[in-house]
Amino acid sequence: MSWSRPLLLALTLALGACSSALTPHWGNPGAASRQLAIPLAVRLAIRPPPEALLDDAAAGRLADAMAAGLQGVDVPAIATVTPLPLDWKLDITAQLRGANVLPRFAIRNADGQEQGAVEAMPVPARSWAEASPETIQAVAAQATPRVTQMLLSVQAARASASPEAILAGPQRLRIIPITGAPGDGNTALISRLRSFLGNQGYVMQETAEGAAFAVTAQVSVVTVNPATQRVEIQWIVSRRDGHELGRVVQLNDVPAGSLSRFWGDVAYVAAEQAAGGVQTIIRNASTPG
Structure with missing residues (x-):
């Protein structure tokens, strides 16, 4: 099963562009997840x-x-x-x-x-x-x-x-709990997104204080036929004042009931792909126009 590459939506234009399907490397977490095991370099x-x-x-x-x-x-x-x-x-x-x-x-x-x-x-x-x-x-x-x-x-x-960015302090991103996913999807998706965005240079936190942006996701799973369910994930990026900046939308068909308990590699691949879109939205919002 392949997971569709996320479709980045810019709300200011209400336009999107879809790209080709992506074949995930199932069961291979890659180097990014292993980097989270390194010890802190300070006391x-x-x-x-x-x-x-x-x-x-x-x-x-x-x-x-x-x-x-x-x-x-x-x-x-x-x-x-x-x-x-x-x-x-x-x-x-x-x-x-x-x-x-x-x-x-x-x-x-x-x-x-x-x-x-x-x-x-x-x-x-x-x-x-x-x-x-x-x-x-x-x-x-x-x-x-x-x-x-x-x-x-x-x-x-x-x-x-960069040294300048270190002096200014890392950019903080608030994680708001995900809703709508069956099984362990809500927690699995947010846990994976934390890892990927953390490795991209963001500090992930649950509180609003000090955070310039926030990200959450809405998940829906609908039955297409007795053998298939359609999963839609909308990752929503907002500004500190609540203004929505953009969405990363993922859509895919999965075997019916396959996500009713554990999301496993699906959460890994979905979050990995979504992290790039979230980063793009934040970068666009942070760049003076």
């Missing part, structure tokens, strides 16, 4: 957070738990109150939102410039205030993979950027 210092709605003891336990979690996935992290001059920092804050507390983890370079941020799942305010060992460990376990992915995305962005 990450985690200070007990003074603005996380925790007492000093609980703040220290949270810093220790985050350091241990990151060390477990080969990120050179340390909990300390005195970071070294060249350390990067992980700043932890928390906000009360209704009956819940929302933890936020911001990554800063050695000069104090924020490089990206992620949020953990909301925690009931009472549980957060009690700060039991179980709650602290659960927050750290949930936040660790998000912080790790952000670090890797930042490193990939810096590796592909």
